[in-house]
Amino acid sequence: MSSGAVKVWYLVHKWTSLVCTLFLLMLCITGLPLIFHEEIDHLLEGERPLPAVEAGAPSKTLEDALDTALARFPGTIPLFMSFDEDQPVVNVTTGPRPRSTVDEMNFISIHRPTAEPVRTPDDEGVMHFILQLHTDMFLGLGGELFLGFMGFLFFVAIVSGVVVYAPFMRKLRFGTVRVSRNSRAKWLDTHNLLGIVTLMWASVVGLTGVVNTLSTPLVDLWRADQLSEMVAPYEGKPVPTAFSSLDDAVATAMAAAPGTTPQFVAFPGVRFSSNHHYAVWLRGATPATKQLHTPALIDAETGALTEMRSMPWYMTVLRLSQPLHFGDYGGLPMKVLWALLDIAAIVILGSGLYLWLARRSLPAPGTRHAHEELLPQAGPAE
Template sequence: MTRNTVRVWSVVHKWTSLISTAFMLMLCITGLPLIFHEEIDEALGTHGVYEAPPLGTPTLSLDTMLANALAAREGEIPLYLSFDEDRPVVNFTTGPTPAATADEMHFAGFDWTSGSALPPFPEGGVMHFILHLHVDMFMGLPGMLFLGFMGLVAFAAIVSGVVLYAPFMRKLDFGVVRVSRSSRVKWLDYHNLMGVVTVAWLSVVTLTGTINTLSTPIIQLWQADQLSEMTAPYKGLPPARAEASIQEAVDTALAAAPGMRVQFVAFPGVAYSTEHHYAVFMQGATPLTKHLLTPALIDARTGELSAIRPMPWYAQALLLSGPLHFGDYGGLPLKILWALLDIATIIVLASGLYLWLSRRRAPATDPVVAQLRDRPVLAPAE
């Protein structure tokens, strides 16, 4: 690699790192508790107290469950229906209209065997604050898209850092930490070592995080593309109400996709459905395929199957990126690994920031200053 080429990569690495580091530090710090959000919610009692019925207890009809949910929310209509994976609980989201905002929606869980309402989920709290800070910095879609751009900038810092690391390490053994040198030299070596160790994980987390920020545009693309194509025969017809049996709609969808289970149902008029259908979203049974959804559109008037088609590749990429981003594929062991790599990334970021800020106070003969002058060593985060 020529000196001019190194200089160009150094400029790229310098500015992409400086631009993204503060935001990446925030994402790493807030992402750490989010990796264990299920365990933290359980410890804090966020899910409420629930004693599961004996195994094999018969469940009620979904029509009965829906009637119970609507009786508790007079004047509202059903928007979504979902199922807990590890307990017989049916969740209903209701609101005043299909276009209800998140603040206007009401979420409630019901025991599928008795029909009784479960204790309400506490609103707000520290995990709610951390989640919103991590997802959109309390700015909605503009905040999400901004963080997505920061993710691309961070990925450019990762690539440029790897390119620059190779010629730098020709003079040293791989992974060496010069413990006998000054603290600045040691931190430089720790920074480079941890950066290389986490580079693959960091690239995956950064790219999946960027994909997650595009969830709204991706769903809108699916609606305008395949969902519109699947419902072409209904174009021009007046909107339908939820007239057909929701239990029969779910049974019809499952019959069309043997071996799958229902993850959630979107009622007519909401974002994930059409004005004429129940959209029954089904998932596979394995840790991987349970994140790959297949929607079946059931006519809300007649209960007949209108269409069934797997989500397109770009929507499937979005569905897979979420659990991969937070390490939700392999249970607690994978979450612990994700947490350790997250902590290592925080150290990479903090040490890079320290090396950059302290370079102005160090003497001109400091070897670290010389290296930073030619090759800033900030690295990005998730």
């Protein structure tokens, strides 16, 4: 590669890094506790006590759980019911109308065998604050898209950093850290080494983060494309005045897709359903398939299955990106690995910022020690 091409790649690396570094530092720092969000929630909230089940007592139905939630929040209607993966608990969301805002919604967890309330989830805790800062900086969709653009710049910085690193490595063995040189040289070598070691992980986390920031536009695209086709025969029909059994609706959906389990139910009128349907969202029952969702539309008046189809490729990419971004696929060992790599990324970003700031105070050309800085440079923020 010519020296002119290397210089262009160097400038690309320098400026993409400079623009995104502070935001990437924020994402890495907030992402660290989010990797262990389940463990931290358990530590902060303690063990969720479940009501005792008397021997021989008949198990309650989903309708009973729904009645408990509606009794707790009078004057509201059901919006969503989600199913806990680890405990016999359903989480019910209610609101004053089908298109209620988040601020208007009420949330409660119900023990399925007894239909007794367990706990109203806390959406105002420290982990909720960290999650909001990490996903959109409390700016909504605009914040999500902005952070997505920062993630894209981060990926460009990674690619350009590899290109710039290649000629640099011709002068040093891989893994060399020049501890006998000045502080800037040591940090440069450390920065380059960690950058190459974490290359694949940083690329995966950066790109999945970009995909996750597109969640709202992708869901809106699915609703305008796929969902509108699925409910077209029912267009204009009002919300039924009498509803068929919720338990039967879930059973019908599961029977149509053997080997799946319910993830959540969207009630008639909400954005993931239609005015005339229960939308029963099913997921695979194995670790490899549980992120793959299939919506089944059940006529809320008759209880009949009217439509079921797999999610399009872009929604599948979105679903697979979400747990991969936080290392949720392999249990605690993978989370620990993700955390160590995240710490390495923080060191990379911090050292890149230091290298850029330190270079601004270098001796003028021709002065003592100035020659020590004439080696090829590869610092992301230089």
